[in-house]
Amino acid sequence: MALYSEKVMDHFTNPRNVGKIDDADGVGEVGNAKCGDIMKIYLKIENDIIVDVKFNTFGCASAIASSSMATELIKGKPLSQALELTNKAVAEALDGLPAYKMHCSVLAEEAIRAAIKDYYDKNGIEYDKSQFPDEASEEELHAHEED
Ligand code: FES
Secondary structure, three states, X not given: OOOOOHHHHHHHHOXXXXXXXXXXXXXXXXXXXXXXXXXXXXXXXXXXXXEEEEEEEEOOHHXXXXXXXXXXXXXXXXXXXXXXXXXXXHHHHOOOOOHHHHHHHHHXXXXXXXXXXXXXXXXXXXXXXXXXXXXXXXXXXXXXXXX
16 A cells, blocks of 8 residues: 555645745744654634635645645634644545654644634734643654654
8 A cells, every 4th residue: 555645645746825925814833843844834814714824834745745735624714613623634634644644744733723823812812722732842742743
């Protein structure tokens, strides 16, 4: 069996929504301390809806495919729905990732959260702090690696 699904290969070789939004309403940047990969997500938000999203990922094939798929999954969706997106859902939408590559999809989930938090913070919008465990601690990054 091939290591990567066709969908992973498709999103890696032809990633959707790559780039930067200059007047983004929220920007989230996260990294994985262990592999050094970095993901940055830009959101354009109108009336609580993600009207546009772009990403820049300096990382492995799984991280790029995960960012591409995650941006497709949240585009046009309300923030509440984007906040519920899990790395597992991203991996499932890609028809799976090898187990030892699951941590790469965690970056996508975290970058989206970080961008939404940035939007809330910039606009003084109240939010449930428990939804944002905050910048992944060293411990958390480690935990994801075991995923
Ligand atoms: Fe670093 Fe995939 S190996 S995100």
